[in-house]
Amino acid sequence: MDLLTLDSLPVELRDKILYRNLTAGENLFLQGDLASSFFIVETGRVKLVRYTSGGKEVTLQIVGARDGLAEIALFSDTYPCTAIAEVNSQVIVYPKVLLLSAIRNNPDLAEDFMAMLVRKIQDLKIRIELRDIRAAHERLLRYLHYQAQSNEQTIVNFDRPLKDIAADLGLTPETLSRALTRLERDGMITRTRLSITLQNSPAA
Incomplete structure (x- = not known):
């Protein structure tokens, strides 16, 4: 039941x-x-x-x-x-x-x-736990890993505006954008407009 x-x-x-x-x-x-x-x-x-x-x-x-x-x-x-x-x-x-x-x-x-x-x-x-992570890119990476684990895959699809996700994480949209850019530059993720693929990197 x-x-x-x-x-x-x-x-x-x-x-x-x-x-x-x-x-x-x-x-x-x-x-x-x-x-x-x-x-x-x-x-x-x-x-x-x-x-x-x-x-x-x-x-x-x-x-x-x-x-x-x-x-x-x-x-x-x-x-x-x-x-x-x-x-x-x-x-x-x-x-x-x-x-x-x-x-x-x-x-x-x-x-x-x-x-x-x-x-x-x-x-x-x-x-x-996420709010306790001070570095924005590390907080975002941990969030992405949690999302991927809950869906049992390495791709995270965004069905919400990034500004709303930023608010959930206690970040400004500008800080979230910079964190995404850093993770992509460091080879932790690849991204399209509506999805992010996690590469072989451990969560922060």
Whole structure:
């Protein structure tokens, strides 16, 4: 039993699941909204952000296809962040109360949900590790290796603007561009406009 195989879910939950289509830039929910649902991105990409008291937007996470978002909604009264579609997207909407009941009563579903949380923790750990690498080109190289390992290949395809990837890495777009140039010059990578191929170089 898993959340993406809807036919395997308890009927009382399955019958209340909805699909929501979002256009690029559309909000799925706002920071402070009543937390009534959990979501899985079916297609597209959703960005989770928080706003500081000064109005600055801080990106917390980018959620891609088949990944969950707003897990905290199950244990909180309000959403702690804002969810914005980066591209046209479709999300699956799971009612909070019914999903919690299904998790409590179905060990297989609870295990699937815990596995999803573990993946999120691992992703967060990687992001923290990356931020601890001071040299921009080394930080970028480690990021590229992580991306390649997750796809079990040596090619990293970019489906997001480089400025967004730079923000994820805590770099300016200009610094990211210089880091790419250095890695290419040093023979660590070859690149086209939308992809990078890792050469036989260890991660930094």
